[in-house]
Amino acid sequence: MDASNAPTAGPSDGHLAASHGPERVWRAGRLDPMPIRKLPEAPPSIHLLGPTVFLVALGVGMGESYMWPRLVLVFGPEIRWLFLIGVTLQAVVMLEMARYAMATGESIFFGAARVFKPLMWFFFAVAILVYIWPGHLSAGAAAFERITGIPWVIAACVGLVLVGVVFSLAKVIYNLLENVLSLLIGVLVVGTAVIAALVGDWHDLSSTLAGMFHFGYFPSQALSESWFPIVVGSIAFAGPSGMQQMWYTLHLRDSGAGMGAHVPSIRGLRHAGAEEAMPARGFMFDTSDPGEMAKWRGWRRWVTFDALLLFWGITMLVTISFTVLAQAASRQNPDVRSLIESGDREAALNAMADAFSSVGGSALGTVFFGFIALIGLNATLGLFDSFSRGQADMTYFFVRGARRFRMAHLYAAYLWGLIAFGILILLFGPADGPSSILDILAFLSTFAMGAYCVVLLLVNNTLLPKPIRPKLPTNLVIGFGAVFYLGMLFYSLVRFGVVVG
Numbered sequence: 001m002d003a004s005n006a007p008t009a010g011p012s013d014g015h016l017a018a019s020h021g022p023e024r025v026w027r028a029g030r031l032d033p034m035p036i037r038k039l040p041e042a043p044p045s046i047h048l049l050g051p052t053v054f055l056v057a058l059g060v061g062m063g064e065s066y067m068w069p070r071l072v073l074v075f076g077p078e079i080r081w082l083f084l085i086g087v088t089l090q091a092v093v094m095l096e097m098a099r100y101a102m103a104t105g106e107s108i109f110f111g112a113a114r115v116f117k118p119l120m121w122f123f124f125a126v127a128i129l130v131y132i133w134p135g136h137l138s139a140g141a142a143a144f145e146r147i148t149g150i151p152w153v154i155a156a157c158v159g160l161v162l163v164g165v166v167f168s169l170a171k172v173i174y175n176l177l178e179n180v181l182s183l184l185i186g187v188l189v190v191g192t193a194v195i196a197a198l199v200g201d202w203h204d205l206s207s208t209l210a211g212m213f214h215f216g217y218f219p220s221q222a223l224s225e226s227w228f229p230i231v232v233g234s235i236a237f238a239g240p241s242g243m244q245q246m247w248y249t250l251h252l253r254d255s256g257a258g259m260g261a262h263v264p265s266i267r268g269l270r271h272a273g274a275e276e277a278m279p280a281r282g283f284m285f286d287t288s289d290p291g292e293m294a295k296w297r298g299w300r301r302w303v304t305f306d307a308l309l310l311f312w313g314i315t316m317l318v319t320i321s322f323t324v325l326a327q328a329a330s331r332q333n334p335d336v337r338s339l340i341e342s343g344d345r346e347a348a349l350n351a352m353a354d355a356f357s358s359v360g361g362s363a364l365g366t367v368f369f370g371f372i373a374l375i376g377l378n379a380t381l382g383l384f385d386s387f388s389r390g391q392a393d394m395t396y397f398f399v400r401g402a403r404r405f406r407m408a409h410l411y412a413a414y415l416w417g418l419i420a421f422g423i424l425i426l427l428f429g430p431a432d433g434p435s436s437i438l439d440i441l442a443f444l445s446t447f448a449m450g451a452y453c454v455v456l457l458l459v460n461n462t463l464l465p466k467p468i469r470p471k472l473p474t475n476l477v478i479g480f481g482a483v484f485y486l487g488m489l490f491y492s493l494v495r496f497g498v499v500v501g
Helices: 052-059 062-075 077-104 108-115 117-131 135-148 152-169 173-199 202-211 228-236 244-254 258-262 269-274 290-332 336-341 347-360 362-398 407-428 435-462 472-496
Strands: 015-018 024-027
Touching (some): 052 173, 052 244, 052 362, 062 228, 062 290, 062 336, 077 108, 077 228, 077 244, 077 258, 077 435, 077 472, 108 117, 108 244, 108 362, 117 435, 135 362, 152 173, 152 269, 152 362, 173 290, 173 347, 202 290, 228 472, 244 258, 244 362, 290 347, 336 347, 347 362, 362 407, 435 472
Antiparallel strands (some): 015 024
């Protein structure tokens, strides 16, 4: 790489420079420059689940199993073209998050701090406000109670402690989670597809697929005060929502993707002493070297396979299965639409459970709630790890004195703090958080999605060398994401006085 690859127009733009000797560095923003290192060879493009399993575990949640089936029950499968838009946008966001993380070995939070530190602290605060409430685990535990009769509060508290113990005992947390989540996602994908094939028919499948391409369908009822915020929220929750895409950059780093190979992985508390020292910043590769650029293109093919086939494909397959189930449920429960419109939050899930039961008795109805419990477990494992990982990362690099601790210690502190707070809320307060601030939390979650699109544009277009910056079409898609998430959110707030539903 040479200086001609980089702009010199301002302190926020990167440039190549010598740093007290022969070592070359890439200067980006006002933080420490990144030493130039070799980019490792990319693995084969076609592969089994890797870091994407975390996004799938976080993304295949209540949006795919509850929010979108509910919309289909009310508006028909034609509404699913909006899901296609939402999940495709998320796939592009995933690729752009990966661009910075693989090029530098830094998280997107570090990139935001290089642009403007208060940007990073905004996400630090949002993570605490939005993700400390044990809502996913509560939903899974409630489904588990339907199966076993064990009170959901007890199951949830025991689950919280078990998650903490398992993560604390793990040698390398990333490796453990990838293996566990790969197995659980496999069971969920195959299981829901099989049940959907038993419950639904070819017409359900064809209308579900056709609905993905019914562009422009938007019934007048969807513009009402009752439904417009829900529709906007459902599009935002098509795939991972809130800060989950940002945490993906940390999982890429721990998996050794791209320049993340030069950064140690986080270990469990029991094995914290074996953790290597964290570098004070990331690294950059020589973008003027044709060999390095060839390896970079290999890494981009690798992550593109993840984004298109694994993330987009698996998320789409699961939601197709649940949509087929929703249509079968509407035939067996003709009054389910009126129940949903009257505010019955459990009507959609109960109707789909009845559809399960119709092909195999009450046992299959139990299996349905088993899938909901599994979704809650997947989301809990992913969210607890991701929250702890993200907060520890920002604390380690940007809180004075934090580097006297190992990253594993900070991770464990946030993890067990999250568990302790969750248990207190489960025992003494509403599991989803105080009802008076739920709207604010929903607003912040969707606002964070619009904000991270803006951050992506700034980080990737000002901090990376020109040869690896995104092209115009990609920037336009990310710009559309920022306008959509922020525009629709504020429209809903101004027009109806309501945030996402």
